[in-house]
Amino acid sequence: MKKNVLIIGAGGVAQVVAHKCAQHNDVLGNIHIASRTADKCQAIVDSVKEKGSLKVAGELQAHALNALDIEATKALIDKTQSQLVINVGSAFINMSVLQACIETGAAYLDTAIHEEPDKICETPPWYANYEWKRKELCAEKGITAVLGVGFDPGVVNAYAAVAVNEYFDSVEEIDIIDINAGSHGKYFATNFDPEINFREFTGQVWSWQNSQWTSNKMFEVKRTDDLPVVGSQTSYMTGHDEVHSLSQNLGVPNVRFWMGFGEHYINVFTVLKNLGLLSEQPVTTAEGLEVIPLKVVKAVLPDPSSLAPDYAGKTCIGDVVKGKKDGKDKEVFIYNVADHAEAYAEVGSQGISYTAGVPPVAAAILIAQGAWDAGKMVNVEELDPKPFINLLNEMGLPTRIKDEQGDRALSF
Template sequence: MKKNVLIIGAGGVGQVAAHKCAQHNALLGDIHIASRNIKKCLAIIDSIHEKGSLQNPRGVLKAHQLDAMDTAAAQRLIEQTGSQIVINLGHAFVNMSVLEACIATGAAYIDTAIHEDADKICEAPPWYANHEWKRKGRCAEQGVTAILGCGFDPGVVNAYAALAVQEYFDKVDSIDIIDINAGSHGRYFATNFNPEINFREFTGQVWSWQDGQWKSNRMFEVQRTDELPVVGTQTAYLTGHDELHSLSQHLDVPNIRFWMGFGEHYINVFNVLRNIGLLSEKPVRLDNGQEVVPLQLVKAVLPDPASLAPGYVGKTCIGNLVKGSQNGQPREIFIYNVADHVEAFAEVGSQGISYTAGVPAAAAALLIAQGTWDVRRMVNVEELPCQPFINLMNRMGLPTHIREAGREDMLLGWDEPETEAAQA
């Protein structure tokens, strides 16, 4: 059994994961939070104490300053804290440095997004092959558990895809992952995650998996409208996204696409920023000789995503629309979760988007701690047993539902042995 958790990153997702780990610290052991800005870590610790989140009130809960781009520093912190599980919730540029520290120390590794090279946008698919999967052999040789992309999307939607293929269909023709945030933060314009990472998703090519091969489109070129549970009629746009790049390689499904909801206001502001060059990552020289990266300037003037939480209202709906056949008959199901921004803030002090990303990461830590997911190799979520993951999230605040032929059911889970994670 592994214990003692180091959470790297003190944004909104880090806050959620820290609260959820604290709620299960009887099993997980010591909880450490690290960031370049230690004040953010200390604020999360204050929030955990204020809400009484520590399951074991005498448990260790400490803050640390760390530059996660420094592999040696990350390795030292892992060793100093005795952390056997690392949840990497820093920005996507630090993934490989943190993973290298885990390989060196033997600590289990969890992240929620694919690694990005700061000098490259929208690399050739499949994206995981450009960085993460090159380290598969070393993880296996060292017996290091590395779980990639274990937020909601990627993460939970990968488990939903595996569930559909394994339990609901004989043959799957298509998986359409639909991500809708029907909430409102009351600001003129903001992003729910790090603006620099968020905008990078939308400025490159849109890659999707169609007819068993990669297809490229432009952002906002293809759209669809669906009538979804709770959030109603919503328009979403074909978008490139992490999970397509592993699901396409691990599941025998010819069509896998990702769709994200955007309002007209967001699209208009985004297009203005892009068209006048403010989303560029290339430095520009000002009249006084100073160089500025436009995208970093935009990030600096936009609201901190974590600051949106107090005023956020509404709900999210994220799920997989799966079509195929079973017993020779056509079948279509929608496997999904609905999260509430207000409820998330009341529980952990973060908005619903952060909640949907942070809870799965903490659930993965619990499954590693009690051995179910401690596989001692590198995997994407769809390669792991999905039943205990979905069962655990049902109890941790992210219940799964299934809609089929107009009928809505909560996926209550499967019979399974009572594990320490279930008891915690």
């Protein structure tokens, strides 16, 4: 049984992860939080203590760490005796943290695909460019590495696996829809790291259609759905992590990702992009200073974690799956609805951070208990989704299913 957790990152998602680990520290053991800025980690420690989140007495400590430094990360894993590493830092550190886990024997979990700072929307499937190159090494050393175990990617991968395994004889389409119907009250802000947020939308939109990679431009293709709780919502086909594993692992000919955007977001984004302010490539100012426009935009926008106190409304994220059952056409929608205000009341973060932060803790619990301790590198859809969904139901992210039998809670 694996025990003791090292959380890498100190943003809004890390805060959720810390609170949820604390709520389950009878299983997970001691908790350590590390990032470049120790003060941010300490603020999370203080938040956990203020809310009394620790289920039982145990260690809860903050550390300074440059997670790109593999040797330093290995040393901290060894010092804290952490057997579970939850990486919710920048996507730029994935491969460094993964390598540190491989060399120390710790289980590795993350919530997003690795990226290189100077590259955007590389050749798909994205996982094959980085993480999957370590598959053989993980298997050889018996290292459990669960990739993309946030909500999307993560929970939606489990939803896809449940649909394929339990509700259909054959599946033709998986459409993942991510709607944030909440409001933060700011003129313009992103719900997670602005740099990562914008990088998702400035390159090609890759989707898996007719069993091949298809490229579109951002905001080129849209759909409107009447969704539970949040009502009629328009979303746009977007490139996203889970498409790159689901397309390779489930044998479904069409896998697409759709994200909701308001007109105001689209207008501001378009202006920033057309001005070159979303570029990841450095430019030199008249004063001779070299700057990266995207990092400048990130610096002037609100910190996503600062949005939490005033955030109101709900999210709706799920999978629309179409195929055949007993020779007949069938469609199901497997989804979750989360509330921003409820998330803030419980853990001090907004709903987007909550949906991303709860799942890796559920996965860590399943690894600690052995159910998901795979001893190799996997994406979520390659694991048994049932205990994961059941645990999420208990931890604040209840799953529902809507089909010809109605709209109801889903558990196993």
